[in-house]
Amino acid sequence: MPATDGGLGEHIVGDKVVVGKRNITVNSLLDEGGFSYVYLADSTDENGNQEPQMVLKVTSIHSRSQRDIAEKEAKLLMKLSHPSIIKIYDNCYASIAHNDVKKEGSKKERPQHLILMEYCEGGHALGVCNRLAAAGERFDLSTLVIAFGQICNAVSYLHAQRPPVVHRDLKPVNFLVKNGAYKLCDFGSAVFGHVDLKSAKAKAEQEEVIQKTTTQMFRAPEMVDLYMAKKLTQATDVWALGCCLYSLAFLKNCFEEGSNLAILSGKYTIPEDNPYGDGLVELLDRMLASDSKERADMTEVILCLSAVYSGRPLPPRKKKKNKEPSKSKAEKPIESKTTEATDEERIGTFRTDGQGVQEAVYDPTKATEGKKLASNSVAARRKRAAASGTDPKPQEAEADFGKDQDFAFAADFGGFEDKGDGFFDSPFDAGTNDANNEFEATFDTAFDSGFGDGGGGDDPFKSGTSNFDEAMGGLSMNDTESSKKSKSKDSSKKPKSKSGKK
Secondary structure: OOHHHOOOHHHHOOOEEEEOOEEEEEEEEEEEEOOEEEEEEEEEOOOOOEEEEEEEEEEEOOOHHHHHHHHHHHHHHHHOOOOOEOOEEEEEEEOOOOHHHHHOOOOOOOOEEEEEEEOOOOOEHHHHHHHHHHOOOOOOHHHHHHHHHHHHHHHHHHHOOOOOEEOOOOOHHHEEEEOOEEEEOOOOOOEEOOEEOOOHHHHHHHHHHHHHHOOHHHOOHHHHOOOOOOEEOOHHHHHHHHHHHHHHHHOOOOOOOOOHHHHHHOOOOOOOOOOOOHHHHHHHHHHOOOOHHHOOOHHHHHHHHHHHHHOOOOOOOOOOOOOOOOOOOOOOOOOOOOOOOOOOOOOOEEEEOOEEEOOOOOOOOOOOOOOOOOOOOHHHHHHHHHHHOOOOOHHHHHHHOOOOOOOOOOOOOOOHHHOOOOOOOOOOOOOOOOHHHHOOOEEEOOOOOOOOOOOOOOOOOOOOEEEHHHHOOOOOHHHHHHHHHHHHHHHHOOOOOOOOOO
């Protein structure tokens, strides 16, 4: 390796380095990429006791951004704890350039960031796929669902953090295999929360970050064209997982390198010899929706995986609540409670459902006065004068003004007594529909247990159920029924009719 790379690569194989309180002996180079190198290493603790083999990841720091990425990955792994996420033991900074390189006399040695992690002897998922393809084999359905479900469980755990952790670089090479179980690694591209794209400056900054830290074949459409969405969310991980599921199932890439047009249009082909059935194809459609708002979330993905595993139909999609702009009172259509008009029998002439001209309809049963006028009142005299066509004398009006009179004004209030008993009933009670009833009440917790044996132990899908309403926010079926009963009780308390009272 050249001196500018810190003398890493094969140069440090056989060297010893101290990471925290552990003495590490570098055995062999496992992999390399970018400015990072991954080594297999032996470890002994501070008391000299031999520990299981570990992985040493060494990143050569050339810039502040590289340092930030390395530190972010180490700090994030130290805080996360999940059986399907790679475990970290320690991290530090050190300069471990090979002695021969140091003697060449570089004036300033570059520091390296060291991360000590658990060793996964099975390699990564891409290597497993390549071995299966070479042998002319594929994953069977149960093995595919369990393996992919372990990764989905880890991603769901990330998205449940506050703020959510978005991995951003999900691909088969980052799914490591240990004792048959799959674990997620490489958090150098992870971001916290949603990324705003409203300004041109934010779009330019994110475009540069995306180009440097993500893989083109697994980018969501809103990452390819930053004008497609106002922000980048966890939905980018769901898209990448859809591409990974396609790769694991059919042993080839869903989108090839440089196929941005295919990504933007969401066009991909399912092989004719698909052995997994229509359920898996429908799940891919939900995960690879071009519109990020229409894409499934991780809860829906896990529910669908459980259905695919057990051969059941996929659960129905959740209804997306579209936020409509609030209308002013003047813009809201007036609803008539005295007459029942259907769509076919409308009152008046309407240009559209929400706009039109309504003709006045005379109803002889409606009261035309608020209350009976006193015979000697000014209003009664004016009414009699208007009916006879003569005006009252000014002197009489002046004389009467100021006396103890019962002033009342004729007005057409519409008469609440004629509205009927159902006038005060809430118009929303009849149309109440609980969106949670669209999903099944229970689902299998397929990915919370049984992964340590790599699918070789008891069936993790056949034990344990959980209420889906609780998983979606704590609203149970009993709460829904009790709320409906309370509404029916409220609606039964109708006000007494005022008809017949003066």
